[in-house]
Amino acid sequence: MNIGIICFPTFGGSGVVATHLGKALALKGHHVHFISYEKPFKLDDSTENLYFHKVLISDYALFDYPPYEHSLTNKIVDVAQAEKLDLLHVHYAIPHASAAYMAQQILKTKKIKLPFITTLHGTDITLVGNDPSANEVITFAMNQSTVLTAVSESLKNDTYTNFNVKKEIQVIPNFICCNDYLDQPDSELSEIYVDGDEKIIMHVSNFRKVKRIEDVVKVFGLIKQSFNAKLLLIGDGPERAKIQNLCEQLKLCDHIKMVGKLKSTDKILSIADLFLLTSETESFGLVALEAMASRVPVISTNSGGLPEVNINGKTGYLSNVGNIEEMAKNAISLLKDEAMLKQFKENSRKHAETFDIKKILPQYEAIYHRFLQ
16 A cells, blocks of 8 residues: 655653654555654664655745645545555644645545545644634534544543534554563663662653653652652753752652753663653553563553553552652552562553554554555
8 A cells, every 4th residue: 555644753751652654554565655844853864665745834024834734635636646545644733734634625626536544632622622722623623523533531521522623533542562672671771770778760752741741750759758769851842941940849859850852761670660640641552562562560540641650559550640659659669569560560561462463553554545445
């Protein structure tokens, strides 16, 4: 098949999932064409059957903001004709679904059919799509999608609650490639970050307000009272300054390491003892799944799709948003019991394997083949 994939090229989960999906499809012999304004950061040049088509955005003085959606639509039309695309798979609804619909209508005038699948990932529904300036457009685009999927039951329910969606939404969860994650801690990284008998607590995110990283620091502060521990914060974003100020207030700066953005987290996750995810909401919680694939139990909130990923009392623990004391108590009890910690680590890996791409990819392929029929 000739498959077009549209995604954002940045560090967000939707772009990561889209890129891994495209690479897996290419390895199975499909021709996969990525369309975006930059090459997705997880996309390399070493995989056969993978192609990248850059959307060129003209900077006209007439416009206050470059018309990206129109440029994207035009590129979709060009690629669909030149590469004879069989279908289009758009990740993150805004503005990709509406651009796909416009391209589909243009191609109809040329006697070309281009079905498109829209995969909803989270904030395109729970945050951006709920803005009154976008709601009607995105509702229309979702209803015009040939197939509509969501990455969790929670996101599916949120979509039906907040939008007048008439289409059936099929849940296909996010996935990982378990073989990418290490069986044992990376010894070189351990030497860099681990000092003696320190317990390594870890958090990875884009440091947005919804992640509640201040809660991560506060939970760690309570853990630190019982253990020689270090907190590694992976990522960057608008809340970083607040976190640095909080570290100083709680006198934790010597025990917290701001690592910054990493292109890949598989190696550094391997050295963690526990992973903290204190988000206000997570439509899925891909980073929690990545931690579990690295045999790292997760202490998280119970919001959104997280209960579908992190199994309470088996792969980690769930708490209400903001319940810092309970999160810390659960973390301490797990760290104190080496036998239980070892069992949770094995449980985490085993559960993560149920989300391996080898099990999820056939679900997307089944939809693609239905298009061709």
